[in-house]
Amino acid sequence: MTRSLSPRVEAVFWFLLTATGYFLLASLSLHATKGADNIAAVWPPSGYFLALLLLMPAHARPRVSAFAGMALASLAANLWGGVPPLSCLAYTLANGCEGAIALWLIRRQTNELSFMVPRAVAGFCVAALGASVASAALAGTLAGAGADFYLSWLTTVLLGMLIVTPPIVMLVRMVGTKALGNAPPAMRAEATAILTAAGLVTIAAFTQAEFPATFLPCIAVVAAAYRLGPFGAAAGMLIVTIITSLLTGQGHGPIAAIEAAPKVKVLFLQFYLLSLLFTTLPLAALLIVRQRLAKRLEQSNRWLLQAEAAALVGHWRVDLVGWTIHWSDQAYRIHGLVPGTPVDVNYSVKQYVAEDGAAVRKILEVAVRTGEPFAFQGRIHRADGEIRHVKSHGSIEMGRGGRAIAIFGTVQDVTETVENARILEAARSAAERVANTDMLTGLPNRRHTLAYLEKALAGARDHGAPLAVAIFDIDHFKRINDAHGHAMGDRVIHRVGQRAKAALREEDMLGRIGGEEFVCILQRSSAQAAEIVAERVRKAVETGTAAEEGLPPATVSIGVAVFDGEIDIEELLHRADQALYAAKREGRNRLRMAA
CATH class of the missing domain: 3.30.450.20 (PAS domain)
Known part of the structure; x- marks a missing residue:
């Protein structure tokens, strides 16, 4: 509402608005304490000041002006009310600190306080409580007062912020967003009637002490919360607070009629107002949440129908x-x-x-x-x-x-x-076969062979199943490549793989692990059985490639190692590899068992 003003005029505006409102509210509150029982249950200036801090632009000049206006108004009101000068300074400092602390705690949670969200309402209450505790401690320390003063300050300031701040903030925002002006006449008439009824019911309940009718304002405020939402709850609460405080302070109503000390009456009135406040504000926020959920549910159902049609x-x-x-x-x-x-x-x-x-x-x-x-x-x-x-x-x-x-x-x-699932499964199976197959020989490749050996070794180690590996490669393969070319070499590798595979048993596996090197995984094979199978492979390669027309003869050297408690496949393959080297040193085209 001050965006069109220059910075200097804006500062003056906030100074005057703060000082005028704070002085009037403080003066009225101090005057109310001079009633029959000297009762002061709420300190409205604290709530008014906090509301202005929340509404004003978030930069330094307006806030400095507001704090200056609050300080001047507080000093003037307290001096006019007969408070000693040193106490005036203490009270003013404490009230200024409480506004700053409350603003800081609220801004730590959100940049835009909303009383439509239960979590935000709870955060606001916590911030008000924290600021009130700090303010009471500071005022009590500076004034040298005792526990009664501390408790009185804490409760009156807390109620002032909890009751006065929400309706001011919500009303200004409704005016700023034109929500109030755009509301249908019937709705505005209903709001006016409900809030007027709340005031009349409260007056009726607190102008007499014959009947304990303190529950009637509760019903009125709950009705306002139900029909008008958070603003109705806050406005109704403010109306009830003003009327009950004034009438009780003047000795009217059921609370003033209690046979107890004035301090007890004040505490009971504050308890009554807090109970009413913590019933209506959360209720109103929850009603708003319910309305929003209902709208979301309606929208979700509409989207569901559209989705079913599309599907x-x-x-x-x-x-x-x-x-x-x-x-x-x-x-x-x-x-x-x-x-x-x-x-x-x-x-x-x-x-x-x-x-x-x-x-x-x-x-x-x-x-x-x-x-x-x-x-x-x-x-x-x-x-x-x-x-x-x-x-x-x-x-x-x-x-x-x-x-x-x-x-x-x-x-x-x-x-x-x-x-699509069938096609994807077929594609996955084909991709898995490609990833696990050596393209030249059609045998399992190195990755798949070593993974298979890993499982076989685990079975042998855990269950005692016999296991052996045979590593073989083609003798003098470099000579074959040099003499006949790499294409012929590839044909020899392919033929060796096929002949070796044909010589194995069904439970055995043959894989190519690189170049002209192959590995046979011989499961359920003792040392004697492994040697027999490996020798059959050697002879099959020797006789098969020699008989293949158009292919140069080829032989293989084989090293066999039987599982003997090795921890990993590297140890087992290393033993078989050492046996292979021994076969080559001894003339090739032969088999050697690992030690």
Whole structure:
């Protein structure tokens, strides 16, 4: 509301607004304490000052001006009320500190305090309490007062901020956003009537002491909260506070009639106001949350209907009493029928292929018997003869006595999903085969072979299963490449791999681990069995490649190691490798067992 003003005029504006309002409220509050019982339950200037701090622009000049205005007004009001000068200074300093602390605590939580959110309301209450505690401690220390003064200061300042700040902040924001002016006349009339009724009810309850009618203002404020939201709760609370404080201070009403010391009456009035405050403000915020959730739910339901239409999901319902079935238009389309075509219960089940139809009947029978939700997927014959995959989800409608009276379900054509899953699975399997296969020989590659050996070694170590490995490579392979070329070398490698694989047993595995080097994993093989199998491999390569027309002869040297408690495959392969080197040193085309 001051954005169009120059900085200097803006500072003067906030100074005057703070000083004038603070002085009037402080003077009225001090005057109210001079009643019959000298009762002061609330200190409104604290709430007014905090409201201005929250509403003013967030830069230094307006805040400095506001604090200066508050200090001047506080000193003037206290001096006018007969407070000693040193106490005036102490009280003014304490009131200034409480505003600064409350503002700082609130701004730590949010830049825009909203009384529409329960968490923000709780944060505001905590900030007000923290500022009140600090202010009371400072005022009591500077004034040299005791515990009674501390408690009185704490409660009056706390109530001032909790009761006065919310309605001022909300009212100014409604004016600034034109929400108040844009409200329908009927709504404004209703708000006026409700708040007026709250005031009249409070006056009626607190102008007499014959009947304990303190509950009537509570009903009025709760009604204001229910109909008008947080602003209604805050405004109603402010009206009740003003009336009860003034009337009780003048000796009227049920609280003033209590036979107790004035201090006890003040504490009871403060307790009454706090109870009313902490009932209505959270209630109003929760009502706003409920309204927002209702709007979100309505929007979510609208989006759900749109999503079902886009996903082409149909629904159906079987009446178990009349034994009839209802299909939505989309359910007809899924079955390849024109919407409205007569169908019966048996028709819908008969459309499933034979093996799927039996499963569907069983699932539905169990669901009707138990009342539990169900889901199934199967293949149906459409009216045009095409087979489609469909998925259904549903639940059982129960009648009186817990008897099933209907089945409700959805149906969706998932043919594309099933086909895509089948294609993806095939692609995954093909990719896995490519990743695990040596492209030249068609044998498992190094990565797959070593992974397989890792599992075999774990089985041998954990369960004592016999295991052996045989490493072999082609003798003088470099000479073959040099004499016949790399293409011929590749043919030799391929042929050696095929001959060696043909010589192995079904439980054995052969893999190429690099160049012309191969590994045989011989499971369930003792040392003697491993040697026999490895020798059979050597002979198969020697005789097979020699007999292959157009290929140069080739032989292999083999090193065999039997599992002997090795921790990892590297140790086992190292022993087999050492045996292979021994076979080569001794002339090649032979087999050697590892030590």
